[in-house]
Amino acid sequence: MNWLRELGRRIWMLAHRRQFDADLEEEMRLHVEIRQQEHLQGGMQEDDARAAARRRFGNVTALREMSHAAWGWEWLEHFAQDVRYSLRILRKSPGFATVAGLTLALGIGANTAIFSVIESVLLSPLPYPEPEQLIAMKQNDSLQNLIDIQRQTRTLSQGGGVNIEAMDYTGGTEAIQIPAAYVDAGLLETFRVPPMLGRIITPNEDVKGGPRNIVVSYHFWQDFLSSDPHALGKTIPLSGSDYTVIGVMPAGFALPREHADVFVSLWVAYPEAAPYRGVHFMRTYWRLKPGVTLSQAQGDISTIDRRLAEEYPDNERDRETLLVPLQQWLTGDVRPALLVLFGAVGVVLLIACANFAGLLMARAIARQQEFVIRASLGAGRSRLIRQALTESGILAIIGGAAGLLLAKWGTNVLVSIKPAELERFSGIQMDAHVFLFVFGISLLTGAVFGLLPAWSAARADAAESLKECARGSTGGRLSQVLRQLLVTAEFAFALILLVGAGLLIKGFSRLRSVNPGFNPTNLMTMHLQLPATRYAEIPPQTEFRRQVLARLNSLPGVDAGMVTDIPLGGNYVGHSFVIDGRPPVPVGAEPETQTLSVMGDYFRVMQIPIRTGRGFTTMDREGQPLVAVVNEEMVRKFFPHENPIGARIDWSRREGPHQWMTIVGVAQNVKHSGLNQPVDPAVYAPFSQSDEAWRRWMTLAIRTHGASAEFIEEVKKQVWSVDSQIPVSEVHTMEDLMGVSLAQQRFNMLLLGLFAALALILATVGIYGTMAYRVGQRMDEIGIHIALGAQRRDVLRLVLGDGAKLAFFGIAIGIAGAIVLSRVMKSLLFEVKPTDPATFSLVTILLAMVALVACYIPARRAMRCDPMVALRYE
């Protein structure tokens, strides 16, 4: 308690220290006055009396300082002095302060931002209970296989499957499509997230002909059930049937990758698809039993795979199910990119710290004289060191504060340009721990490299050092070597980053210049889905399509066609097929192709050139001979040495006799699955000749010059004038879809490019700083050279040679490092080798030029050196 009261008094004194100082001052003065008075009365002379009184009192200044020290705030006052002094010094050298502060801010800010994203994506737990038990199967599966695995497994406790299909919600003012999850009863159970209201679908409801029950997402509950707490038991009209709400999931719940507004039993909502073993359309998620390892489960699943393959060779012959931990599976695609970025960020931090260190050292060496003078004037070593620390600490704090702003801003920017794969990680924020960590590192750098010179100054023999300083020494061999090492390292790191960025830029430009196989400008796409209730048969579907196309094409300046799945839209239907006249292929081993149904003059609308033969005409319709157009890849793979025109193909495993389609044309390849994806064989066939009534969806491809909001409304109006219950969804311009396809690569390239630019700037500042400093130190030497008749050329060579040595070593080491490290980027590069010689040489030349310029500026100063001035300092 006593110390608390004492602390209180100390703080009070600190707050009133001016008053206390004044009191003490006056008190002491009065004391001496009284004593002097006494002496005068004792008969002394005025001067003697004052001297005697002073003598008797003691050293007033020292006593005042001692009294001051008694208050216990000496350290604080020293600190405040140091801070004031440091600020004054920094203000006097704004260039140094700005560069050092910026260096740190960039290092700290960029690191924190990137690492925050990496942490939330790669390291943060999934939003499900016991997330470490959750695994995904890499391959999709069918419900029948899923049920068999659920029955047979000994290592998995729970599991379920999901397939996302669009359903038409007709309960609102206009028909809209919502994503629906067709699930089995095991799926929601597996994630162990309890519903907010009601219950989830139970196994005894998940049967053919079971009750039409539905679990809705929080968003659906909010948007369409107006957050009604009594929503349970209400009915919702979906795709022509009424479903009863039995549960509402909580706000935070989402499936790992799929987006779904409602959850229905596959057996109930889509009983046609449920019994097919061979159609692997469900994504499955599983839970490991407690204590079971992934490899044990993998062994278990492989056994079940073999069993299924033996039992159902037609469909399951090539089963090879792979289990992946859910977290890894989710981040799989962005993982390499984020790790490369993480590495890049680490390198930038290293460069930033090296630069900061170099700056501090150069500065400290330049100020050695000041330190030595202060030491010889009696400044204690601890005081000198404290002052040096304060200075680098202040710099670190200024840099850190700027870095904090940069980190906040950078994280937001990253989040706003994040690739689609990161969409589900909505809560990405700047991470305070990360910031503190990075800030700590830069503080430490500041401390270590700020201390070094103060330490050596405090230890040095003052007289020797003063003499040396007067002669303009280069300030210690050790620190000189250290500085050169720092610059060399900066160059090496910068080169590695530049190579990485260069490779990505090259890959990206390759990707951008990839011909998608069609003309994406002025092209709009929209998705339409026909409800099964009224369009179960092909004739009404064909009628609908014809009418819609006819109406759209009657609009001025509009050219419209139809296809099942538009290129770059992310979907396609695959079929196995047979070629007429070829030896039979065993069931289960038939070749696969994409199949696209089209209507209207699709090839002309998309501007997909027909290489040989012809496209479709209005004559290719129901009742006419069946025709198909294939792509070049199909020809390359399956008709390499023959003319495909006239050949006949059909889907395999047809019930009943084959209905051969005759190939009438070959279309140019189209990048259907993404610009960086290989082209698969594809077969186009008219919608109207199809016998697959389940192809109830279509994508409009509309070429028009006026893709405005009014135009979109006009298209919708035309569609609804044919059938007012048909939802129009996924309205995109083709250029948007191209952008999505490029987004991930653009993200990688932008970020790494940014880092490389940063690294380049920092390294340039580093080498410039070093060279400028070295020239300053050697001015006298250069002066002597000039006095002895050296030409400007010689001086230039002297200085540039100095810098070139550093740059050369840095670049050489960097090239070696880049060759080793760029391999990790292989998966991020599109059609570029990680050791691409062009990129390497370009980057090397760039870096060499930068080094040259950075050295040339100080070299020019050296050339202008007046020998008389330089020599006078000797």
Add this chain to the structure above:
Amino acid sequence: MSRGADLHRDEIPPGTLYLLILKTLARSGQMHGYEIANSVQRTSDDVLQVEEGSLYPALQRMLIKGWVTAKWGTTAGNRRRYYQLTPAGLKQPTLERTQFERVIGAITRVMEAV
């Protein structure tokens, strides 16, 4: 460190300054610095010589510890800063004294052992 004319006087043993100030104030209520200095010399028959200024750091420390308080007053038209013991300060002489006696005891023992 006193010099010159005051060399014949003995310096006070370290750490005893508090004790002297406390005893002085305990005896005479409130005093200003000059009076305390004079009083210390007088009561020790001018044997103990305080370097007068060193009273002030000691007084500052005692202010912090809360043993004394200080306030300005006027005597015969002159401003003086008076120090006065607090209740906590009143208890201090005994405490400081035992400490002092322990030191003196130790010194005496050393002297006898030689």
